[in-house]
Amino acid sequence: MDEDAFLKAYDPTAFERPALTVDLVLLGLSDGHPAVLLIERAEHPHAGRWALPGSFVRPDETLDGAAARVLRDKAGFDAIEAERTRLEQLYTFGAVDRDPRMRIVTVAYLALLPEAVFAQVEEENAALSAARIAVSWAGEAGGPVAAFAVRDRAGHEALPLAFDHADILALAILRLRGKLDYSDVGFALLPESFTLRQLQDVHEAILGTSLNKPAFRRRMLDRGWLVPTGAREAGTSFRPAELYRFRKPL
Known part of the structure:
Protein backbone atom coordinates (compact mmCIF):
# COMPACT_ATOMS: atom_id res chain seq x y z
CA MET A 1 0.00 0.00 0.00
CA LEU A 180 14.15 41.13 31.39
CA ASP A 181 17.85 41.58 32.04
CA TYR A 182 19.26 40.11 28.83
CA SER A 183 16.60 40.81 26.20
CA ASP A 184 14.67 43.77 24.83
CA VAL A 185 11.37 42.56 26.32
CA GLY A 186 11.02 45.48 28.75
CA PHE A 187 11.03 48.06 25.98
CA ALA A 188 7.72 46.71 24.66
CA LEU A 189 6.06 48.19 27.75
CA LEU A 190 7.40 51.68 27.00
CA PRO A 191 6.39 54.37 24.52
CA GLU A 192 8.67 54.98 21.55
CA SER A 193 10.48 57.75 23.45
CA PHE A 194 11.07 57.33 27.17
CA THR A 195 13.15 58.54 30.08
CA LEU A 196 15.61 56.48 32.10
CA ARG A 197 13.21 56.82 35.03
CA GLN A 198 10.44 55.21 32.99
CA LEU A 199 12.76 52.39 31.97
CA GLN A 200 13.70 51.76 35.60
CA ASP A 201 10.02 51.86 36.58
CA VAL A 202 9.31 49.04 34.11
CA HIS A 203 12.11 46.89 35.50
CA GLU A 204 11.06 47.50 39.10
CA ALA A 205 7.41 46.73 38.32
CA ILE A 206 8.22 43.40 36.67
CA LEU A 207 10.88 42.38 39.20
CA GLY A 208 8.86 43.55 42.17
CA THR A 209 11.83 45.21 43.83
CA SER A 210 13.67 48.54 43.95
CA LEU A 211 16.87 48.98 41.95
CA ASN A 212 19.90 51.15 42.58
CA LYS A 213 19.42 54.16 40.33
CA PRO A 214 23.06 54.93 39.35
CA ALA A 215 23.95 51.27 38.81
CA PHE A 216 20.83 50.61 36.74
CA ARG A 217 21.36 53.62 34.49
CA ARG A 218 25.03 52.83 33.99
CA ARG A 219 24.21 49.24 33.03
CA MET A 220 21.54 50.30 30.55
CA LEU A 221 23.69 52.98 28.92
CA ASP A 222 26.75 50.73 28.71
CA ARG A 223 24.84 48.16 26.66
CA GLY A 224 24.46 50.51 23.73
CA TRP A 225 20.72 49.88 23.47
CA LEU A 226 19.68 53.47 24.16
CA VAL A 227 19.87 56.31 21.67
CA PRO A 228 19.36 59.91 22.87
CA THR A 229 16.59 61.61 20.89
CA GLY A 230 17.84 65.14 21.60
CA ALA A 231 14.46 65.94 23.13
CA ARG A 232 13.29 66.20 26.71
CA GLU A 233 10.03 65.21 28.36
CA ALA A 234 7.30 67.82 28.41
CA GLY A 235 4.80 68.90 31.02
CA THR A 236 7.01 68.57 34.09
CA SER A 237 7.31 71.08 36.91
CA PHE A 238 10.97 70.24 37.41
CA ARG A 239 13.99 69.93 35.13
CA PRO A 240 12.77 67.75 32.22
CA ALA A 241 14.59 64.47 31.75
CA GLU A 242 16.25 63.45 28.51
CA LEU A 243 14.29 61.17 26.20
CA TYR A 244 15.76 58.02 24.67
CA ARG A 245 14.64 55.46 22.15
CA PHE A 246 15.53 51.80 21.93
CA ARG A 247 18.03 50.65 19.32
CA LYS A 248 17.70 46.97 18.61
CA PRO A 249 21.08 45.24 19.03
CA LEU A 250 22.62 43.76 15.90
Whole structure:
Protein backbone atom coordinates (compact mmCIF):
# COMPACT_ATOMS: atom_id res chain seq x y z
CA MET A 1 0.00 0.00 0.00
CA ASP A 2 1.41 3.39 -0.99
CA GLU A 3 0.93 6.59 0.98
CA ASP A 4 -1.99 7.86 -1.13
CA ALA A 5 -3.90 4.62 -0.56
CA PHE A 6 -3.07 4.69 3.13
CA LEU A 7 -4.39 8.25 3.52
CA LYS A 8 -7.59 7.45 1.63
CA ALA A 9 -8.24 4.51 3.94
CA TYR A 10 -7.21 6.29 7.11
CA ASP A 11 -9.94 6.79 9.71
CA PRO A 12 -9.47 10.20 11.44
CA THR A 13 -11.89 9.13 14.19
CA ALA A 14 -9.71 6.19 15.22
CA PHE A 15 -8.23 8.22 18.09
CA GLU A 16 -10.01 10.57 20.45
CA ARG A 17 -8.94 14.15 19.92
CA PRO A 18 -8.80 16.94 22.50
CA ALA A 19 -10.11 20.38 21.64
CA LEU A 20 -7.60 23.19 21.15
CA THR A 21 -7.87 26.80 22.31
CA VAL A 22 -5.72 29.91 22.50
CA ASP A 23 -5.64 32.37 25.44
CA LEU A 24 -4.04 35.81 25.37
CA VAL A 25 -2.12 37.44 28.22
CA LEU A 26 -2.43 41.13 27.32
CA LEU A 27 -0.03 42.57 29.84
CA GLY A 28 0.89 46.14 30.64
CA LEU A 29 1.55 48.37 33.62
CA SER A 30 -0.94 50.23 35.79
CA ASP A 31 0.23 52.60 38.52
CA GLY A 32 3.60 50.87 38.68
CA HIS A 33 2.23 47.31 38.84
CA PRO A 34 1.98 44.56 36.24
CA ALA A 35 -1.60 44.42 34.99
CA VAL A 36 -3.59 42.24 32.62
CA LEU A 37 -6.83 42.60 30.66
CA LEU A 38 -9.54 40.13 31.66
CA ILE A 39 -13.09 39.26 30.63
CA GLU A 40 -15.82 38.30 33.10
CA ARG A 41 -17.39 35.05 31.93
CA ALA A 42 -21.14 35.27 31.38
CA GLU A 43 -21.69 31.58 30.68
CA HIS A 44 -20.86 28.28 32.32
CA PRO A 45 -18.43 26.85 33.13
CA HIS A 46 -17.02 29.32 35.64
CA ALA A 47 -19.73 31.92 35.02
CA GLY A 48 -18.91 35.08 36.96
CA ARG A 49 -15.20 34.32 37.08
CA TRP A 50 -12.55 36.27 35.22
CA ALA A 51 -10.69 34.86 32.25
CA LEU A 52 -8.08 35.73 29.70
CA PRO A 53 -9.49 36.54 26.25
CA GLY A 54 -9.49 33.29 24.31
CA SER A 55 -11.20 31.11 21.75
CA PHE A 56 -11.36 27.64 20.30
CA VAL A 57 -9.06 27.20 17.30
CA ARG A 58 -11.03 26.70 14.12
CA PRO A 59 -10.19 23.72 11.89
CA ASP A 60 -9.11 26.01 9.07
CA GLU A 61 -6.81 28.39 10.98
CA THR A 62 -3.34 28.31 12.44
CA LEU A 63 -2.58 28.93 16.09
CA ASP A 64 -1.17 32.35 15.27
CA GLY A 65 -4.24 33.08 13.16
CA ALA A 66 -6.54 32.17 16.03
CA ALA A 67 -4.57 34.38 18.43
CA ALA A 68 -4.74 37.30 15.99
CA ARG A 69 -8.51 36.77 15.63
CA VAL A 70 -8.96 36.94 19.42
CA LEU A 71 -6.88 40.10 19.48
CA ARG A 72 -9.27 41.66 16.96
CA ASP A 73 -12.63 40.21 17.99
CA LYS A 74 -12.36 40.08 21.78
CA ALA A 75 -9.72 42.71 22.56
CA GLY A 76 -11.05 45.15 19.97
CA PHE A 77 -7.78 45.75 18.12
CA ASP A 78 -8.25 46.96 14.57
CA ALA A 79 -6.35 45.26 11.74
CA ILE A 80 -3.42 47.70 11.89
CA GLU A 81 -3.12 47.55 15.69
CA ALA A 82 -3.28 43.76 15.62
CA GLU A 83 -0.56 43.63 12.98
CA ARG A 84 1.72 45.85 15.08
CA THR A 85 1.20 43.88 18.28
CA ARG A 86 3.78 41.16 18.81
CA LEU A 87 2.19 37.97 20.06
CA GLU A 88 4.63 35.41 21.41
CA GLN A 89 3.73 31.85 22.34
CA LEU A 90 4.15 31.55 26.08
CA TYR A 91 3.43 27.90 26.85
CA THR A 92 1.04 25.04 26.14
CA PHE A 93 -1.19 24.07 29.06
CA GLY A 94 -2.58 20.57 28.84
CA ALA A 95 -3.58 19.31 32.27
CA VAL A 96 -6.25 16.66 31.82
CA ASP A 97 -8.70 18.37 34.18
CA ARG A 98 -7.99 22.01 33.35
CA ASP A 99 -11.48 22.45 31.82
CA PRO A 100 -14.57 20.69 33.23
CA ARG A 101 -16.26 20.43 29.82
CA MET A 102 -13.86 18.13 28.08
CA ARG A 103 -10.17 17.59 27.39
CA ILE A 104 -9.03 21.01 26.17
CA VAL A 105 -5.42 21.99 25.52
CA THR A 106 -4.68 25.70 25.34
CA VAL A 107 -1.76 27.56 23.82
CA ALA A 108 -1.15 30.77 25.78
CA TYR A 109 0.18 33.83 23.99
CA LEU A 110 1.79 36.89 25.57
CA ALA A 111 1.52 40.44 24.25
CA LEU A 112 3.18 43.38 25.99
CA LEU A 113 1.42 46.73 25.68
CA PRO A 114 2.79 50.20 26.47
CA GLU A 115 0.86 51.78 29.34
CA ALA A 116 -1.01 54.25 27.11
CA VAL A 117 -2.07 51.48 24.73
CA PHE A 118 -3.08 49.24 27.64
CA ALA A 119 -5.31 51.98 29.07
CA GLN A 120 -6.77 52.81 25.66
CA VAL A 121 -7.70 49.20 24.92
CA GLU A 122 -9.53 48.90 28.25
CA GLU A 123 -11.30 52.22 27.77
CA GLU A 124 -12.52 51.40 24.26
CA ASN A 125 -13.62 47.81 24.97
CA ALA A 126 -16.32 47.55 27.61
CA ALA A 127 -15.87 43.77 27.82
CA LEU A 128 -12.31 44.08 29.11
CA SER A 129 -11.27 45.10 32.61
CA ALA A 130 -7.77 45.79 33.88
CA ALA A 131 -6.57 43.74 36.82
CA ARG A 132 -3.39 44.26 38.83
CA ILE A 133 -1.28 41.13 39.17
CA ALA A 134 -0.07 40.54 42.73
CA VAL A 135 3.09 38.43 42.95
CA SER A 136 4.04 36.92 46.31
CA TRP A 137 7.44 35.48 45.38
CA ALA A 138 10.81 37.08 44.79
CA GLY A 139 13.17 36.76 41.87
CA GLU A 140 12.65 33.78 39.56
CA ALA A 141 11.50 31.36 42.26
CA GLY A 142 8.05 31.07 40.73
CA GLY A 143 4.80 30.63 42.60
CA PRO A 144 1.17 31.73 42.70
CA VAL A 145 -0.23 35.07 41.66
CA ALA A 146 -3.53 36.80 42.31
CA ALA A 147 -5.45 39.39 40.33
CA PHE A 148 -7.17 42.43 41.82
CA ALA A 149 -9.38 44.99 40.12
CA VAL A 150 -7.33 48.11 39.46
CA ARG A 151 -9.86 50.15 41.44
CA ASP A 152 -9.21 47.89 44.45
CA ARG A 153 -5.99 49.64 45.34
CA ALA A 154 -5.77 48.08 48.80
CA GLY A 155 -6.16 44.57 47.41
CA HIS A 156 -9.13 43.62 49.58
CA GLU A 157 -10.61 40.90 47.40
CA ALA A 158 -8.87 38.88 44.70
CA LEU A 159 -10.80 38.29 41.51
CA PRO A 160 -11.84 34.65 41.05
CA LEU A 161 -10.00 33.42 37.96
CA ALA A 162 -11.40 30.80 35.59
CA PHE A 163 -9.77 27.51 34.64
CA ASP A 164 -5.98 27.54 35.14
CA HIS A 165 -5.58 31.18 34.17
CA ALA A 166 -3.82 32.00 37.44
CA ASP A 167 -1.12 29.51 36.41
CA ILE A 168 -0.89 31.13 32.99
CA LEU A 169 -0.43 34.58 34.54
CA ALA A 170 2.19 33.24 36.95
CA LEU A 171 4.20 31.78 34.09
CA ALA A 172 3.95 35.04 32.14
CA ILE A 173 5.50 36.95 35.05
CA LEU A 174 8.16 34.28 35.55
CA ARG A 175 9.05 34.38 31.85
CA LEU A 176 9.31 38.17 31.88
CA ARG A 177 11.54 38.18 34.95
CA GLY A 178 13.80 35.61 33.36
CA LYS A 179 14.19 37.56 30.11
CA LEU A 180 14.15 41.13 31.39
CA ASP A 181 17.85 41.58 32.04
CA TYR A 182 19.26 40.11 28.83
CA SER A 183 16.60 40.81 26.20
CA ASP A 184 14.67 43.77 24.83
CA VAL A 185 11.37 42.56 26.32
CA GLY A 186 11.02 45.48 28.75
CA PHE A 187 11.03 48.06 25.98
CA ALA A 188 7.72 46.71 24.66
CA LEU A 189 6.06 48.19 27.75
CA LEU A 190 7.40 51.68 27.00
CA PRO A 191 6.39 54.37 24.52
CA GLU A 192 8.67 54.98 21.55
CA SER A 193 10.48 57.75 23.45
CA PHE A 194 11.07 57.33 27.17
CA THR A 195 13.15 58.54 30.08
CA LEU A 196 15.61 56.48 32.10
CA ARG A 197 13.21 56.82 35.03
CA GLN A 198 10.44 55.21 32.99
CA LEU A 199 12.76 52.39 31.97
CA GLN A 200 13.70 51.76 35.60
CA ASP A 201 10.02 51.86 36.58
CA VAL A 202 9.31 49.04 34.11
CA HIS A 203 12.11 46.89 35.50
CA GLU A 204 11.06 47.50 39.10
CA ALA A 205 7.41 46.73 38.32
CA ILE A 206 8.22 43.40 36.67
CA LEU A 207 10.88 42.38 39.20
CA GLY A 208 8.86 43.55 42.17
CA THR A 209 11.83 45.21 43.83
CA SER A 210 13.67 48.54 43.95
CA LEU A 211 16.87 48.98 41.95
CA ASN A 212 19.90 51.15 42.58
CA LYS A 213 19.42 54.16 40.33
CA PRO A 214 23.06 54.93 39.35
CA ALA A 215 23.95 51.27 38.81
CA PHE A 216 20.83 50.61 36.74
CA ARG A 217 21.36 53.62 34.49
CA ARG A 218 25.03 52.83 33.99
CA ARG A 219 24.21 49.24 33.03
CA MET A 220 21.54 50.30 30.55
CA LEU A 221 23.69 52.98 28.92
CA ASP A 222 26.75 50.73 28.71
CA ARG A 223 24.84 48.16 26.66
CA GLY A 224 24.46 50.51 23.73
CA TRP A 225 20.72 49.88 23.47
CA LEU A 226 19.68 53.47 24.16
CA VAL A 227 19.87 56.31 21.67
CA PRO A 228 19.36 59.91 22.87
CA THR A 229 16.59 61.61 20.89
CA GLY A 230 17.84 65.14 21.60
CA ALA A 231 14.46 65.94 23.13
CA ARG A 232 13.29 66.20 26.71
CA GLU A 233 10.03 65.21 28.36
CA ALA A 234 7.30 67.82 28.41
CA GLY A 235 4.80 68.90 31.02
CA THR A 236 7.01 68.57 34.09
CA SER A 237 7.31 71.08 36.91
CA PHE A 238 10.97 70.24 37.41
CA ARG A 239 13.99 69.93 35.13
CA PRO A 240 12.77 67.75 32.22
CA ALA A 241 14.59 64.47 31.75
CA GLU A 242 16.25 63.45 28.51
CA LEU A 243 14.29 61.17 26.20
CA TYR A 244 15.76 58.02 24.67
CA ARG A 245 14.64 55.46 22.15
CA PHE A 246 15.53 51.80 21.93
CA ARG A 247 18.03 50.65 19.32
CA LYS A 248 17.70 46.97 18.61
CA PRO A 249 21.08 45.24 19.03
CA LEU A 250 22.62 43.76 15.90
